[in-house]
Amino acid sequence: MSATPYPFTKQKKFNTTNTQVRGRFAPSPSGPLHFGSLFAALGSYLHAKSQNGLWFVRIEDIDTTRVQKQAREQILEALTAFGFVWDCDKQTESQLRISDQNCLTQTQRINRYQECFEYLEAQHLLYGCECTRKEIKALGGSYNGQCKNKQLDLQTHPVRIKQVNPLHSYTDLHFGLQEAPEGLSTEDYLIKRRDGLFSYQLAVVVDDIDQGITHVVRGSDIMPLTARQLTLYQQFGMTPPEFFHLPVISGQVGHKLSKQNHATPIDMKNPKPELVKALELLGLPITECSEIERKSCAKILDWAIKTVDFSRLPKGQEILI
Template sequence: MTQTNQYVGRFAPSPSGPLHFGSLIAALGSYLQAKSHQGKWIVRIEDLDPPREMPGAADDILRTLEAYGFCWDGELMYQSQRHDAYQGQIDQWLAQGDAYYCQCSRKAIKEAGGFYPGTCRHLNQQPKDSAVRLKVDTPIVAFDDQLHGRIALPESLAGEDFIIRRRDGLFAYNLAVVLDDIEQGITEVVRGADLIEPTGRQIGLYQQLGHTLVSYLHLPLAVTENGNKLSKQNHAPAIDKTNPRPALVAALQFLGLAPPADLAAHTVEEILMWGVAHWQLDKLPKTTAITLAF
């Protein structure tokens, strides 16, 4: 595990499709925050869910980042190569009684009101056809965000024993992302506001692991006129690898900066350097979503 006092940030896309403008916002915001702190910026491919992945998407994402001038520090991490670490931690928690097997279906939980009430917590279910849930005895009901200040989380969700390995054997995002951030020495997580809700569970995992918490900065989401966030699931158009400068300048504007009119005529490296030099958190829009006209 990396031990450092230096700022370490990251961009962690899932290879479910090409990068779109919303992805660019997350990449750029995390990059500018890291580099303005003279820190490291790491890229991790979150290939945790093969059924949702698109063949060739991981390589396409990396080529896109390169076309936009993003140079990451250190080696790439792929979550698909980290299964032993995830399972090792789950086995430890199961042995300690901090996690348990659960055979409740999504349908049953939905019929019970959508909140898992701890049905299998004391039933000693067998591993076969079971998910694994982590016991949550001290719910995280709020956290401090670098942009938004104190954010309250839904108490019903916060207190839920949550899944760390799915019934189909796939590892849960919350577990993987925290173990990976610890392994990579991440000091601050900069990402889109769509990931505010799971932050409480992730903070709880840091506490369960006895590890120093990271800080969080949730950037505004780019949404369409009908309120949907730009996402691969919503078929957001891929950003252009052959002509990256207009989108890069537009992303700077989205993040509250005021690039000069001629900045788009410069190289992507110069555009990023301008962004680092002018990056200020107090310029960021203090909203969780910004509507884009498409």
């Protein structure tokens, strides 16, 4: 047995007794929210609230190289302008600062990720890697484990996690059975980067475990990574949440709206038109919402919580606007 303490004893006990739906919206502060972000936020919000659940906002700023100044404030202001009200997670409340506005922030949790990293290390699941991106690309683009037995120092090299029992398929609540891309499901992926930053894969799984998330509702563009995350839950000995992937919003086929593509920010000064449009794309019968022109965004969301029916959501992985 490893002398390193199991890092999820409290969380495992909570998850075996919790019966409440717990969802989250986890934007990266790499720019202001755009319409695609709004659509994803609405999907996760309505999924949780329509089942009398809790809904958290978490700031995923683990990749500090992409963080833009003031983006966090812009994101929270936009959510408020569109009528969203998020809950405070009692599981992780002690980690919040007054300035956090009840939003868990990844860069405040580095010690927690290190603790979980050390647990994986003690289970002999990690190893250092000296391969460059150029070398991996020359081998076909998928890492083949060539550093696994070199015993490189974890302190001075990027660190990979062994995929000893990879998952090859899973069931999505919206899209059904999904076959994981072979390269993604079996690859020993990086869990700590060359610059010392922990990977998104580690941070998001630890965050979801710590917050007791029961349902992950997010865009289908992240769906290929789900198998990796499910395997990591398995390696931590934790039951994973259910996954519900939404279609992504695209301006043209194959080009989703994104911050990288410089998508237009949502209009905080006139939020109702975009809110109504997003609800329509989620399949809500907006024409049945009486006096919608007189309702505030918060009141429209109250109506949407009572009305949403996810069976009306389009089955394609992309919605063109």
